[in-house]
Amino acid sequence: MLITSLVSFFAPANCLVCGREGSLLCPGCPLPEPRYGRCLFCHGSAEAIACPDCLLANQLASVAVAARYAGPAEELVAKLKYHGDRSAAHLMAARMLPLLPPDGVLVPIPATLEHIRQRGFDQAQLIARHLSRRSGLPVSPVLARAGKHHQKGSDKATRHAAMSDALSATRPIYGSVILIDDVLTTGATMSAAAQLLIQAGAESVCGIAFSQA
Ligand SMILES: [Zn+2]
């Protein structure tokens, strides 16, 4: 065990996407740039990920992503989620680090209980812990999932309701909160989480995801 970890410590890293030796992500596998110009929530024009009106309506101070969920970014998420490759979380956190505000508490958006059982870990919490180590900001996993919620096939409104039900804040939280997630899709989960955290006492909530689908 010790020898294996020593070997992996000294051995050069391999690109998580194509396997080329040298680093966790080689220059030949660049992450696709985030897609700006269209609001995540209303699909109207926006300078950033979401327009100011929708941010306000969803109780989010800002939303930022490190990459578009495609190509190498999609591969990294798959490596982490479906192949249990935790070094992908390390790399994802490194790319999210420049997006972090100087202050705040990192709150990972928990995966469903079913997924945590299947994978043996919660990917957003793993990313948040890496971010915490590198930024010095604390992690506070105040959000929890109430139970199983099947979202496939349901429309956006139902999905939103189901997720508001499923997520809960387990204790009060104060100050600025930075929500952490791996993939941002409709923004419904992040919006539900922001509302819960404001209700739980947070002064402001911003969201940072590794990628946007
Ligand atoms: Zn590569």
Ligand SMILES: [Zn+2]
């Ligand atoms: Zn909008």
